[in-house]
Amino acid sequence: MPRGLKALFTPRAVAVIGASRSPGKVGHAVLRNLLYGCGERAPDRSWGFPGRIVPVNPHAEEILGLPVTPYLEKLEGPIDLAVLAIPAAQVPEALDAVGRRGAQAAIVLAAGTAQLGQEGRRLEEQLVSVARNTGTRVIGPNCTGLFTRLEGEHLLSASFFSKVPPPGPIALIAQSGAIAQALLHAAADHDLGLRHIVTLGEKVDVQDAELLRYLARDPEVKVIGLHVESLDDPRGFHATAREVSARKPLVVLHGGRTAAGMRAARGYEGLFGTCDASLEGALGAAGVHQVATLGEFMPALQALSEQPAAAGRRVAIVSNGGGTAVLAADAVSNAGLDVVPFRRHTIERLAQLRGRDTRNPLDLRGDASA
Template sequence: MAQGMEAGLDRFFKPRSIAVIGASREAGKVGNAVCENLLRGTTKEILHARGFGGAIYPVNPRADEIMGLKCYSSIKDVPGEVDLAVVVVPARFVPTIMEEMGEKGTRAAVIISAGFSESGEEGARLEREVLRIASKQGIRIIGPNCLGVIRTHNHLNASFADMMPEPGPISFVSQSGALCTAVIQYSFEESIGFSNFVSIGNKADVDDADLLEYFASDEETQAIALYIESLKDGRRFMEAAKKTVPEKPVVILKSGRTEAGARATSSHTGSLSGSDAAYEAAFRQTGALRVYTIMELFDAAKALAYQPPAKGDRIAVVTNAGGPGVMAADQLYTRGLRLAELPKDVVKELDSFLPPAWSRSNPVDILGDATPERYGETLRVLSGCEEVDGIVVILTPQVMTRPMETARIVVESVRGVRKPVTAAWVGLSGRPSEDYLDSEGIPELTFPERAADAMAALVHRGRVLRRIQGGEWS
């Protein structure tokens, strides 16, 4: 990354003023959507939506005003400084726009426009020309061929996504813009909140490595999730990841693992995917966690953002149904974790308040008629057990089940405990009790296997931190 990295990237995420070059009055156009997102935070009719608080300057020589904002013929005509330009004009005009930005003194550009290296040799030549001008003028670029940039905590939606995700502790970086829009929808269903949400497209300038280093020191970011199709500079990425991982957990979904996927990557972004074995080894060396599905990516990121790392791999499972407990045990074993062996004194204490038919082993099956209080007492005992490093809590709906009361007692029972907890409220998707657990920092993941996978991410994080603290890091 160029010198002054943090200050340079601040212009993308903490701008005071933004110009939209290619702003449009026509609904359905990208330039129209970007203006509306900046003004309102979303293109949808949503109550309490809130837009960017700084100055917004539409740039279009064919318009006098757009959405009530004065429109300018060129960025050079805008009064005062412009921290960030969002460029949505056809690719052939972008070099001229970059020259005008340089004259204006604007030093950051999100180039949403497509038609560059992803489209063939002529587009690649055009991308090189844009980079040459940017380098000469001292301009940093995100894109081209991207969805844009979102930072929720200052209501910045400099993208053409139709909604802004909820605020939260996860920074997400994606090489695919279309995936970003799908993830925003998914995030509402799964109660996932984001601090930063970045589509980097062709990665002509600012890339994964730059953003890793930036988010490592971002006060709003607690975990970083990456979707990668290819890396242009693997060594640089490894250096950045090794610097970032001690500060913030990093979860990576790398596609293009197969020959077919690698070919698709090349046609999509114009870049080569490379050997998957090499990527696998590199990620392992950096301490980042590699996953293989979108669901795993965000389950892990959510757990890592809210829960402490596990000090070991001995996990207790608490459940009101035997089958889901077995499923969790299987998945924990598959992930290389162990079911905690419960000491005799712990079994005796559990005997004192659990029904005679409880499992008397781990998974701790507290039976289908389990009350919220039974969950609470069991968690109190297990959270104080030295032989337990983490707890997976499972609830299935029975006639007598009280999901919300149980969720509240689970939260209270583990408050202040420095052991990770994940939860699966099986068959209760969309219920307030699920949302409550998530809002209180306990990741609720619907199914036992997902809760076990999230726990595995926390065990992985604990191992990585112990390696770092033990000096096994170079």
């Protein structure tokens, strides 16, 4: 199991650094989500995180009914996961403090350090150094957190997500918090069940590949969706994707596939990796399902989560028109599948039923009934 990832998904105690009394602040939304599972639900802890929650804020004694620890130096008892809802400049020192108190994992929500120019680069280097020295695994910065289902109906929403989808077998990893929010809303609106959703942001520590391996081991996960804009190790990622897709369907939504897209990704996320056409070809050869738009992403995940895996590459097409049959045959062939002739016994049986053309694609024509 990748080091420290268990604390991200199954912590016993969570500290919120920068917890706030103000409903408009990120630190308030994160604390509320931890308590109740989702900010839009009525206060009910039967849905929320069942373990110990420790808000940290020097200017409050109580927030949402929880006693507040004023300073990190005053933290009592072990902390497995820390959520840092504080400005980027304060992150390295806070991460060092929670790491020295045993936090195995941390989620850094602060707007990207790499977007702040030379000073931001310095902060990012400090953050990486602290993570290595303390052994604390870091998600982010510039992310919206994570959501995962625990035992029973309990949720761990160490995030400021505003909706909760129904339970289900889909796991999502998204580099962009905005993409994650859009996917979460789409899942909730269309009753599509999710088990995990993780946002990675600038990925200074935890990377896509190790999360893929971790989620692929979850027996409740049937399909994994990944949104990615940059990769620090494309070759290593390809090897992991091949390994994972051999066990469970993997759907990848690429961002930054063009020069303009890569420039935009660097501007928003502060990243300098690549996710270009050569990687797309390698992933296709590895059996990874690739989509180009959000509109394709969720339907692909839904289909793969609800349908058994195909036993082979042979496809039969049934259509109610010749034109649509031709388009379907093109699409199937372009996907690397085979539109093969029907076997003799199938042809004989179809001839008894229809008395006319029995080729594949099978055109039932416009007068066919449902």
